[in-house]
Amino acid sequence: MPIEPRRGLVALAYRALVLPGAIAYLFAVGIVVLAADRFWLVDLITFAWPYVVAAGIFLLVAACLTRRVKAIVLAVAGLAVAAVPAMDIQAAHMSTAGSGLKVLTANLYVDNVRPPAGFIALLKAEKPDIVVLEETTPAWEQAISAAGLFPYESDHAVVMRDAIKVYSTLPIRAETALKRAFTEEKAYKQPLRLELDLRGKPLFLYALHPETPRKLWQWRDRNAYLSSVAEAVKGDLEKAPVIVAGDWNTPSWSPFFRAFLRQAGLVSTAGGWLQPVTRFSMKLDRLAYIGASIDHVAVSPDISLRARRVGPAFGSNHLPVIAELALPES
Numbered sequence: 001m002p003i004e005p006r007r008g009l010v011a012l013a014y015r016a017l018v019l020p021g022a023i024a025y026l027f028a029v030g031i032v033v034l035a036a037d038r039f040w041l042v043d044l045i046t047f048a049w050p051y052v053v054a055a056g057i058f059l060l061v062a063a064c065l066t067r068r069v070k071a072i073v074l075a076v077a078g079l080a081v082a083a084v085p086a087m088d089i090q091a092a093h094m095s096t097a098g099s100g101l102k103v104l105t106a107n108l109y110v111d112n113v114r115p116p117a118g119f120i121a122l123l124k125a126e127k128p129d130i131v132v133l134e135e136t137t138p139a140w141e142q143a144i145s146a147a148g149l150f151p152y153e154s155d156h157a158v159v160m161r162d163a164i165k166v167y168s169t170l171p172i173r174a175e176t177a178l179k180r181a182f183t184e185e186k187a188y189k190q191p192l193r194l195e196l197d198l199r200g201k202p203l204f205l206y207a208l209h210p211e212t213p214r215k216l217w218q219w220r221d222r223n224a225y226l227s228s229v230a231e232a233v234k235g236d237l238e239k240a241p242v243i244v245a246g247d248w249n250t251p252s253w254s255p256f257f258r259a260f261l262r263q264a265g266l267v268s269t270a271g272g273w274l275q276p277v278t279r280f281s282m283k284l285d286r287l288a289y290i291g292a293s294i295d296h297v298a299v300s301p302d303i304s305l306r307a308r309r310v311g312p313a314f315g316s317n318h319l320p321v322i323a324e325l326a327l328p329e330s
Contacts, residue, residue, distance in 0.1 A: 014066040021059055022074035029056070029082045037255040040219045046085065047292040049253040050274065053082050085253035090261050091271030095304035095326045101198075103297055104128035104311070105245040106320035107209075107279070110135040110163070114315030116143035122311055123149055126322060130196075131167040132245040134209040135316075141165055154192065154207075164192050164207045164246070171197040178206075180228035187211070187221040191229050193236075198327070204236040208246035222249055223256050230263035237265050237300055241327060244298045247279075247318065251292050266298040269308045269323045276310045279318045297323040 029052065036043040045052065056079040063071035104126060108119070120143065123131065131150065133140075136159050145153060150167035154175055159165050161177070177190040192207040206229055213219035226248070233242050244266060250257045252270060261268060270293070280291030295318055297308070304326045311320035 010066055013062075014068050014071060018059070018062050018066050018071045019068070019074070022063060022071050022078060025056055025059055026074055026078040026081065029078055033081055033084050037259070040213065040216050043219065043254055043256070044213065046251050046254040047294070049082075049085060049251060053079070053086075056082050085255075085258070086271070088258050089252055089271045090258075090267045092267045092269050092299055092301075092303065092305040094306075096306055097304070097326055100306065101130070101325045101327055102126065102128040103130045103132070103243060103245055103323045103325060104320055105132040105134075105247070105295055105297060106311075106314075107134040107247040107295065107316055107318035108136055108140050109316035109318060110137060112137075112140075112315040116140050119314045120144060120147050120149075122314060122320065123147070126311070128322065129169045130205060130243070130245070131165075132205075132207045133165040133167075134163060134207075134247045136163050136165040154194065158192055162189055162192065162209065164209055166192065166194060166205065166207050168194075168196060168205075170203065173197050173202065178229065178232055180225065182221075183224055184217045184221045186217060187224075189221070189225060191225065191232075193232065198241075202240040203327075204233075204240055204242045206233060206242070206244040206246075208244060208248055210249050212249040226250065226256055226260045227263065230260050233264040233266065241303055242266065242300045243303070243325075245296070245321075245323075247295050249294055250296075251294055252296070257296075261298060264298075265301070267301055269297045269299060269305050269325075277319070278310055278321055282317050295319075295321045297321060299323075299325060302328045 032042055032045050036046055060075040060079060063075040141159050150169060152168045152172045154166040172194055174195040176193050178193050189210060194205045196203040196205055210222040210225035211218035213222050236242050252275060275293040277291040278293050278295035306324040306326050308323045311322055
């Protein structure tokens with residue numbers, strides 16, 4: 001191809017696509033980072049944040065191909081702003097010291113058509129010490145309880161009310177629904193707080209499943225739910241280690257996830273924006289699980305992380321999250 005026509009095409013692409021795209025990208029990610037904590041629809045964009053970052057990388061490559069400094073600078077600035085949510089996550093320290101404790105959390109999906117046998121096989125293989133389940137149906141609860149893998153479990157009444165179920169190899173000293181004031185007319189969900197016995201000392205466990213923010217009232221209630229849990233955790237943190245696990249319906253890159261960690265004084269077992277998807281569209285499950293990372297395990301700062309991973313599919317639109325923790329000896 002002659003040089004001049006090629007330069008003309010590059011110049012046209014720069015003016016029509018790359019430069020406007022870089023400007024729009026910087027503006028868009030800036031709006032999300034600055035305003036997601038105040039506007040529902042803006043916060044929803046954080047569910048797709050890894051794909052937003054990927055779009056920024058693609059835009060930077062295009063800018064580099066044009067060799068225009070202005071476009072490159074704008075694309076780099078946009079990516080830097082897009083990286084802020086990932087950089088702001090307080091993550092648990094990696095360690096192999098201390099006593100090990102494995103936590104598994106999974107949303108079983110209320111319309112799961114597969115039998116529980118596959119999930120029970122996963123529990124037998126992983127041998128978790130604590131299992132936190134959401135969208136638990138009585139049939140699944142009965143099957144898992146009948147497997148005899150865990151000597152302790154949460155009250156059946158919690159399943160009937162909030163569909164949350166906890167199984168544990170540690171004795172359950174106390175179990176309460178965290179009573180919170182409802183500000184939304186349709187709100188009803190309550191977090192579950194348990195006090196476990198860890199070698200004669202208390203360990204607090206919070207099992208969460210707030211509303212999914214598909215509607216404005218659900219978004220407001222989810223945020224109020226997380227804030228109330230954070231306040232309760234802050235009090236318990238003065239007494240003993242704390243673990244918070246479940247389907248948070250909140251991606252790590254949401255300002256409300258980061259605000260929860262700061263308010264509660266906890267750290268996340270996942271960091272960065274390259275996190276595996278935990279909830280995916282079952283219609284797109286052949287496309288590398290396109291979805292979001294909304295199932296989390298957060299811990300007190302004195303608990304470190306040995307490993308974290310997602311488990312295999314078992315018929316739900318969520319994948320289980322498995323966190324291997326290292327607890328302080330004293």
